[in-house]
Amino acid sequence: MKNLRWAGAAGVALAGLLASGCGVPGGGGAAVSAGITGPRITRPVTVQDVAALGPTTLRVLADSGEDATLKALVPMYEKKYPNVKVDVVTKGFDDLMKTVVNSMSGSDAPDLVQGNQGYGTDGPLVKAGLIRPLDDVMRAYGWENTFTDGALKQYRWTPDGAIFGSGSLYGISPATEYVGVFYNTDKLAALGLKPPTGYAEFTADLARAKAAGQQPIMMGNAEKYPASQIIGLVQAQNVPSRDVRSWISGVPGATISDDGTKAAARTVQDWAKQGWFGKGYDGISSDDAVAKFSHGQGVFLVAGSWNAPALQQSMNGRVGFTLPTRPDGTRATVGSLGLGWHINSRTKELPAATAFLGMLMSDGFAQTIADVGRTPVTGQGGVKAASPVVDQVNRIGLRLLADDGQNFYLDWASTTMLDTVGAKTQDLLAGRLSPGGFTDGLQSDWQAFQNQQREDAAAAGGTP
Structure with missing residues (x-):
């Protein structure tokens, strides 16, 4: 069962990290944090911030293609944050895409989940309010300095899930493919x-x-x-x-x-x-x-x-x-960045979930991503590829990003x-x-879907 302490006393201990109703320092205030209804991350999470949660289980649902990455990441995370036990469930891509919305809708939903960019999966997750905007987290960790605006569009949505490619950031990934x-x-x-x-x-x-x-x-x-x-x-x-x-x-x-x-x-x-x-x-x-x-x-x-x-x-x-x-x-x-990582909008373990993403996205973890044969977007200064062909993939992949050609x-x-x-x-x-x-x-197909989007928005009182 998930630990629920953060909703009470732990919230006071984390006041320095989370500022409910406040803008992100240096991030443009409320405009950057549009759609965030709960606490906001204002700086990178510390060990002390996570320790204040007490004994905690962080539940993670991911694509089975992440098995090697998670096998390396979870022990590192649990060593740094010893009060947290990470419970990982992975599913094959097709199975994950068919079940992720229902999984996030349930009472025992995971704290962190992978979706898939576009109207098929991430759109419904955003529309139902199941995942949390990450604008504040991005600013706190400086991710906007790593990615081009064009690359980040794949994770941006308006809060109603109606418009893809603009609005708040709802996902992130440390790899490209x-x-x-x-x-x-x-x-x-x-x-x-x-x-x-x-x-x-x-x-x-x-x-x-x-x-x-x-x-x-x-x-x-x-x-x-x-x-x-x-x-x-x-x-x-x-x-x-x-x-x-x-x-x-x-x-x-x-x-x-x-x-x-x-x-x-x-x-x-x-x-x-x-x-x-x-x-x-x-x-x-x-x-x-x-x-x-x-x-x-x-x-x-x-x-x-x-x-x-x-x-x-x-x-x-x-x-x-x-x-x-x-x-x-x-x-x-x-091409695109990897399947987006999302934080559950209702999670009671926000500091722990944020710390997990922070470690995943860190320059220090980039070599591990490369070691399992993926192309990391972070830490490129000192990353060595696992093999000659992976080195070709990595070098070309970074040039592709620089050309904004995904x-x-x-x-x-x-x-x-x-x-x-x-x-x-x-x-x-x-x-x-x-x-x-x-x-x-x-x-x-595209036109029929767009027409339906406009009809749905009009019926909901939005902009048709």
Whole structure:
């Protein structure tokens, strides 16, 4: 059972840390803390602040992809804050996304939870008032000095959960991830090719691989989203990131039925027609595609950066990673910071929860994040990658952030977009849908969702 002492006597002991009704020092006062109804964090939490809670259980619900990170973090945290016992529950991504809102709505909800950016998960969490704005915590710990404004938009919402990409900060993550291009170094050498740096070079290498009898790209699309990520990578070459993100965020008048996205859809449809993805890709899972690539099937693998540690190990170092540049030398692709960490708006363990996030986001923990094969955003001055391919992922990932080239994920755009993108992509690659039909299908879903958002806001007395 959770300790409830903070609601009483412990609240007095923490008066120096928490100032109910006061602005964040140096943070712009009430505007920065909009939506916070309880105590506010005004400086980094100390050991004494957490000790004032007395014996405490901090309940954490996270994605199973965080297992290695949490296995390292929790013992460090409990050693520093010995009065706190951290109770961790992890779930697979799909299971977490299906249950997280209900879990946070219950009487025994976790104090810290991971959601997922966009209207599908974080939107409902914000709309129901289940998670707490973190503007005050960000100011207290200086996170605004680590991230670009564009990157932080993925965690920003208006308090009613109606507008994504602006308003208060509701989440944070110490890591970044994105879709790029893995390559088999032995196969490239056999073809007389060097790792491609630019997009034109990459597409030329695909053609040369096919001409030499090799499968250019290993892809498994059983889950329906991997092919859409390939479209997103191609889309990023000629559609400004701000336009893609505006559409995902629901900016009025935004469209995905633009010439650049249609061209990307046409390109990937042509690749499928030419056999560049091999046969039966709709029956191959994304995990199986990674395994097949590690065993020599395909010259390239367009996939998430999070696959680097496993590929380094299974390919015994015979793998590299790149992200083709745009004509101006910058990089852009499908990607984001990690799944956002959120604090329960009703938690009675706010200092303990804040201290947990503070340690997770600290420069001192960045090396641990790198050691488990992830790309830390913090502590880059002295962080060493776990392997050569992870080093490539990390260096490119930081340049991607500097270029403000994370386009986010198309399925964030509505509560139904994941299914829509998956179905439309399968139809596109099978030739059942034209590039224009593909983009129009996504736009129709987006428009229907935006119309519903406006109707809901009007019914609630908000701004239609």
